[in-house]
Amino acid sequence: MSFNKILKYAVPATLLSSLPFAASAAEFTGLAAGDFVGMSFWLISMALVASTAFFFLETQRVSAKWKTSLTVSGLVTLVAAVHYFYMRDVWVSTGTSPTEFRYIDWLITVPLLMVEFYIILRACTAISGGCFWRLMIGSIVMLVGGYLGEAGYINATLGFVIGMVGWIYILYEIFAGEAGKANASDAPASVQSAFSTMRWIVTIGWAIYPIGYFMGYMAGGVNADALNIIYNLADVLNKIAFGVIIWNVAVTESES
Numbered sequence: 001m002s003f004n005k006i007l008k009y010a011v012p013a014t015l016l017s018s019l020p021f022a023a024s025a026a027e028f029t030g031l032a033a034g035d036f037v038g039m040s041f042w043l044i045s046m047a048l049v050a051s052t053a054f055f056f057l058e059t060q061r062v063s064a065k066w067k068t069s070l071t072v073s074g075l076v077t078l079v080a081a082v083h084y085f086y087m088r089d090v091w092v093s094t095g096t097s098p099t100e101f102r103y104i105d106w107l108i109t110v111p112l113l114m115v116e117f118y119i120i121l122r123a124c125t126a127i128s129g130g131c132f133w134r135l136m137i138g139s140i141v142m143l144v145g146g147y148l149g150e151a152g153y154i155n156a157t158l159g160f161v162i163g164m165v166g167w168i169y170i171l172y173e174i175f176a177g178e179a180g181k182a183n184a185s186d187a188p189a190s191v192q193s194a195f196s197t198m199r200w201i202v203t204i205g206w207a208i209y210p211i212g213y214f215m216g217y218m219a220g221g222v223n224a225d226a227l228n229i230i231y232n233l234a235d236v237l238n239k240i241a242f243g244v245i246i247w248n249v250a251v252t253e254s255e256s
Ligand SMILES: *C/C=C(C)/C=C/C=C(C)/C=C/C1=C(C)CCCC1(C)C
Pocket: 106, 109, 110, 113, 142, 143, 145, 146, 147, 159, 160, 162, 163, 164, 167, 206, 207, 209, 210, 213, 235, 238, 239
């Protein structure tokens, strides 16, 4: 190879390797074979990105009253996608639970889901603004209790109990409180089905999180693998699958 040719390749290569992004790429530990929790972080990151594009694009297809619901679904998956990128890096490079990113994500996406539930409730019946705030307060109590327990500020069992109180209060509100008593019979069948789906999501879908917490902290020692895989699967159900269910109702309602 001529000297000129060497210069032609060597100079840019040297420059490139001194750039910060190239340096960090060299340190990147990658995804280890057998790291199924890490793989779930990767898979779900991508699924969240694709879902976001899908929900946003589909807002053009549905009638006006469903556009906000689909937009909120897209915001939930967008916020989660960005947090999954960071959580994935923490997990892949340290093998520890990305607790802070997880709870910052939940602190944004859970209230957004509450907004979504409220929009659906309102489509079924006349509902007070106070009901919305009670659902919001229940969510905050649930998440603050969980975080304090996971981060070690309080005993793990106490954090679990506080979290459960917040969640049970939300369940009370949607089954027996104002939201629960709301008579949905005037609403179209598809809206009523969105309402009942919402209840099942908050009951069964959300129950997966305390199971993850229990397996992660209370079933003898700390089990980061069980904790993260269970939380990740719960997010697929409660963020992506829930969005798809709402999308299905929105399309059916819009076309009828
Ligand atoms: C998109 C993220 C969602 C829907 C996150 C939901 C999180 C929960 C329902 C967490 C619930 C918890 C309990 C009910 C008790 C133990 C502590 C928590 C925070 C894991």
